[in-house]
Amino acid sequence: MSWEIVIGLEIHVQLATRSKLFSGAKVGFGALPNTQTTLVDLGMPGALPVFNEEALRMAVTFGTAINAEVCKHSVFARKNYFYPDSPKGYQTSQMDHPIVGLGYLDIQIEDGSTKRIGVTRAHLEEDAGKSLHEDYDGMTGIDLNRSSTPLLEIVSEPDMRSAKEAVAYMRKMHAIVTTIGISDGNMAQGSMRCDANVSVRPKGQDKLGTRAELKNINSFKFIERAINVEVQRQIDILEDGGKIAQETRLYDSDKNETRPMRSKEEANDYRYFPCPDLLPIEIDDAYIDAIRQSLPELPDQRSARFVSQLELSEYDARVLSASRALADYFEAVVAVCNDAKLSANWVTSELARYMNQHNVEIEAAPVTAEQLGQLIGRIMDGTINGKAAKTVLDELWNQTGEVDAIIEAKGLTQVSDTGAIAAMVDDVITASPKQVQQYIDAEVDKRGKMLGFFMGQVMKASKGSANPGQVNGLLKDKLDELC
Amino acid sequence: MALENADIEKIAILARLQVTHSETNDYANSISSILSLMDQMQQVDTEGVEPLSNPHDATQRLRKDEVTCGNQREAFIAIAPATEDGLYLVPKVLD
Numbered sequence: 001m002s003w004e005i006v007i008g009l010e011i012h013v014q015l016a017t018r019s020k021l022f023s024g025a026k027v028g029f030g031a032l033p034n035t036q037t038t039l040v041d042l043g044m045p046g047a048l049p050v051f052n053e054e055a056l057r058m059a060v061t062f063g064t065a066i067n068a069e070v071c072k073h074s075v076f077a078r079k080n081y082f083y084p085d086s087p088k089g090y091q092t093s094q095m096d097h098p099i100v101g102l103g104y105l106d107i108q109i110e111d112g113s114t115k116r117i118g119v120t121r122a123h124l125e126e127d128a129g130k131s132l133h134e135d136y137d138g139m140t141g142i143d144l145n146r147s148s149t150p151l152l153e154i155v156s157e158p159d160m161r162s163a164k165e166a167v168a169y170m171r172k173m174h175a176i177v178t179t180i181g182i183s184d185g186n187m188a189q190g191s192m193r194c195d196a197n198v199s200v201r202p203k204g205q206d207k208l209g210t211r212a213e214l215k216n217i218n219s220f221k222f223i224e225r226a227i228n229v230e231v232q233r234q235i236d237i238l239e240d241g242g243k244i245a246q247e248t249r250l251y252d253s254d255k256n257e258t259r260p261m262r263s264k265e266e267a268n269d270y271r272y273f274p275c276p277d278l279l280p281i282e283i284d285d286a287y288i289d290a291i292r293q294s295l296p297e298l299p300d301q302r303s304a305r306f307v308s309q310l311e312l313s314e315y316d317a318r319v320l321s322a323s324r325a326l327a328d329y330f331e332a333v334v335a336v337c338n339d340a341k342l343s344a345n346w347v348t349s350e351l352a353r354y355m356n357q358h359n360v361e362i363e364a365a366p367v368t369a370e371q372l373g374q375l376i377g378r379i380m381d382g383t384i385n386g387k388a389a390k391t392v393l394d395e396l397w398n399q400t401g402e403v404d405a406i407i408e409a410k411g412l413t414q415v416s417d418t419g420a421i422a423a424m425v426d427d428v429i430t431a432s433p434k435q436v437q438q439y440i441d442a443e444v445d446k447r448g449k450m451l452g453f454f455m456g457q458v459m460k461a462s463k464g465s466a467n468p469g470q471v472n473g474l475l476k477d478k479l480d481e482l483c
Numbered sequence: 484m485a486l487e488n489a490d491i492e493k494i495a496i497l498a499r500l501q502v503t504h505s506e507t508n509d510y511a512n513s514i515s516s517i518l519s520l521m522d523q524m525q526q527v528d529t530e531g532v533e534p535l536s537n538p539h540d541a542t543q544r545l546r547k548d549e550v551t552c553g554n555q556r557e558a559f560i561a562i563a564p565a566t567e568d569g570l571y572l573v574p575k576v577l578d
Contacts, residue, residue, distance in 0.1 A: 017548050024551030033569040035554040042559060054548035075536045082499050084573040097536070131576060141570030269497060274536040279543040 001239070002203045005231050006211075007166045007196060008158035011173055012151050013183045014127070014191040015058045021126045021150035022049030022092065029189045033143035041147045043088035048277055051076075055150040056281065057291065058182040059099045059124050062152060064292040065180050066119055068103025072283050076124075076275040084142050085129035093153075095272045098123035099281070105176065106300065107168040108318060117169050118157030125151050152182070158197065158208065163227035167220050170194060171322060175299040179324040193218045198230045200238065209234070210244040214251055214258060226251035230258045302327055310340035319348050326362045329369045336373020339380060346376055350390065354397050367396045374403040387464045388412035416467045418474075421458075424466065425474045428457040429482075440483050451475060484522060485515045 020027055023040035039047040063070040077095040100122035109115045129144035154173065160166045174192060178185040185192050199211035214230055217223050229251075234244050249258040297305070299321045306317035320330045326347075333343040351372065355365060375392055378384050384392065384407055395406045407413060415421060429436055432454070439450050451472070458471045488507045491514070495502040502510060556569060565572035 019546075019548050019550045024546070024549065026550045026552075032556075034556045034559065034571070035569070037559065038552045038555070050546040051543050052548050053545035056545065080497075084576055132570060133576075136567050136570070136572050138575055139565065139567075139572040140574070140576045141567065142573055143570055271497070276537070279537050279539060279541055282542040 003200045003231075003235055003238075004203045004205075005161055005163075005227075006158050006199050006201065006208055007160040007163070007227060009156045009160070009166060009169060010195040010197070011154045011156075011170065012193050012195075013062075013154065013173075013177050013185075015055050015150040015152055016181070016183050016191075017052055017054045017058070017150055019052060020148040021052050021055050021124070022148050025148070027149050028145075029186075029191075031145055033141075034145060036145040037147065041144055043086075049092065049148075051278060051281070052150065055124060056099070056283070058150075059122065059152055060283065060288060060291050061180050061295065062122060062154075062177065062182055063100035063103065064288065064295055065176055065298060066100075066103035066105050068119060068122070069101035070283075070288050071097060071099055071101055072285075072288075073097060074099040074123075074281045076278040076281075077272045078275050079125075079270045079272055081270060083128070083131075084140060085131045085144070086147070087129075087144070091126060091128065092275055092278070093125035093272075094123035097280075105169070105172050107165065107172050109165060109168065112314075115159075115165065117159045117165075120155045120157050122152050122154040125153055127151050158199075163224040163231070166196060166227055167224050170220060170223055172299065175322050175324070179296060179299055179302075181296070181324075185323070187218050187220075190218060194223065196223065196227055196230075198227055198234070199244070200231060200234045209238075210246050212244065212246070212258070213248045215248055215261065217251060222251060222253055225253070225256060226258060229256055233258060299324075299327075306340075310334070310344075312340060312344050316344045316348055320344060323362070329362050329365075332369030333373045333376065336370055337376040337380065339376060342376050342380070343373070346372060346393075350393055354393070365397075366399050367393065371396050371403055378403060378407065382416060382467070383407065383414060384412050385414045385464070385466075385468055387459070387468075388414065391464075411463075412465060414467050415462055415465050416470060418470065421462075421466050421470050422474055424458050424461045425454075425471065425478055428454055428461060429478060432457065436479070436482065439479055447479075451479075454479070484518045486511045486518070 017027055019025060020038075020041060023038040025038045025041055026036045028036060040049055060070050062068075074094060075097040076092050078090040079093045079095070080090045082089055098121045100119075102121070103119040104116050105119065106114045106116050127146050127149040129142055129147040132141035132143065134141070156169065160169060174185050174187075177183045177192070183191055187193065194217050196214040196217060197211045198214060199209035201207065201209040212230060212234070214226050217226050230249065237244060245260075248261045250261050251258050303314075303317040303321035306312045306320060307314060310317075312320070321327045330343060330347050333347060334340050337343060351365065351367065354367075355362065372393075375389055375396065378392075379386060379389050388407070388410075391410060391412060392403060392406050395401065395410070396403070400406065401409065435450075435453055439447055439454075442450055454475050455468070455471060458475065459466055459468065462471075488511055491502065491507050491510045494500075494514075560566045560569065560571075563571050
């Protein structure tokens with residue numbers, strides 16, 4: 001039987017406010033335990049929440065960026081459950097009246113076409129603290145620094161049909177939230193994490209299959225893997241005549257499997273009700289319109305501009321606009337060297353290779369945009385060739401110096417002196433009688449390919465410093481003279 | 484709407500309240516009588532009336548996004564029953 005995969009994502013985005021959603025405590029990752037809390041965050045009786053206006057502005061900005069209805073009247077509700085990392089006994093969230101209603105974003109799918117994914121809603125809520133289960137004399141340690149950190153929970157429609165589409169949606173969401181500046185998008189630190197609702201159904205069937213919810217996935221790589229193993233698990237069960245249980249599961253990246261979470265008793269009975277400590281939030285059209293007007297250039301717009309203005313390929317434009325930091329970096333490189341296509345190549349291939357190898361994002365790359373721009377400039381003005389440029393990039397990555405100093409110190413300046421190159425070409429031809437004879441004997445249209453051997457020898461003789469264009473021309477002339 | 488003893492036991496679990504077997508009956512009766520008052524209120528015609536999320540004729544006041552409280556850990560830790568390494572300790576919980 002052929003199966004259709006149905007995926008919906010709930011993405012939690014940590015908003016980049018300075019202070020907490022309901023208190024004046026600092027928001028920040030990595031501080032000493034319990035140093036960033038107030039009586040409000042501790043859930044002390046009588047301590048009342050006051051809502052952070054920046055969190056509201058960020059949520060509304062998000063709504064306008066995904067073409068969503070922004071709700072002029074929204075209400076905080078209490079989601080009741082008991083867990084020690086939430087000392088109030090409830091999470092302040094939104095239920096019936098979320099701040100952001102129906103919207104959408106477009107993703108690129110594998111065949112290159114565009115697919116629209118619906119966003120059901122986005123609501124504001126507070127994060128909980130952290131439980132540390134290491135043994136403290138048989139007790140559990142609680143750190144409440146994260147408590148009341150503002151989150152925007154973004155709920156998608158079940159519109160995705162493969163793990164790849166889910167990743168594309170998550171990446172686009174990441175690009176949007178970082179571009180509009182409402183989150184740092186740091187997945188390793190939990191600033192963006194997602195739950196995936198996954199089900200399968202026979203192709204052609206309207207009714208959705210029973211879904212499993214995969215909790216707390218915190219990297220693009222794991223979204224794809226977790227969904228794929230879960231889909232296979234469900235198909236195996238159904239094809240053996242079994243039934244899928246509706247349950248919450250955790251993805252174990254070490255074993256590459258999903259397994260059920262120990263069910264918290266009656267966990268799904270949250271008994272939501274409007275929070276009596278917080279009044280309804282009322283905003284007007286003028287407030288929403290002012291925010292809409294101040295939206296920065298969004299990833300899709302930036303990508304389109306890279307194509308129309310800088311004449312990049314659709315593919316490069318999409319890759320480079322995938323995050324605000326990457327797009328900013330790329331444009332800074334172009335500003336220095338003035339060649340968009342070379343800049344795109346160096347950022348998406350050479351620099352990207354180092355970033356993958358060292359597993360760092362562009363924000364942490366040791367090569368500045370200024371340096372990469374200068375390096376490309378040195379290729380353009382003929383000072384160095386592409387091969388030498390890669391050597392310079394390696395040095396830049398290891399932070400041994402600046403572009404011109406590296407070229408000088410390593411003696412990488414390209415030899416464009418025709419006499420010197422001609423001498424090396426002659427040496428190689430004299431030293432390779434066998435290959436020269438093969439060249440002469442070959443069909444004319446095969447000779448082009450055979451030139452590669454001689455090119456390699458000359459470049460080697462020049463320690464990579466010869467101007468490849470000149471070597472090629474001279475070799476061809478001299479060899480053809482012999483034929 | 485009348486509550487059974489089983490309903491009371493479930494509510495007690497959700498609210499983390501310890502209710503003894505002998506109390507269960509009493510609670511079932513008293514909560515049922517509150518619910519029957521609600522049933523009575525349900526009779527009121529509320530056609531066209533917007534649900535009220537808050538009785539005050541006011542909207543939420545906003546706070547500037549400023550850090551106004553520094554580290555108060557020592558003061559808070561001092562009133563906690565059990566702490567270690569700056570963490571509050573609670574009976575062991577498992578995920």
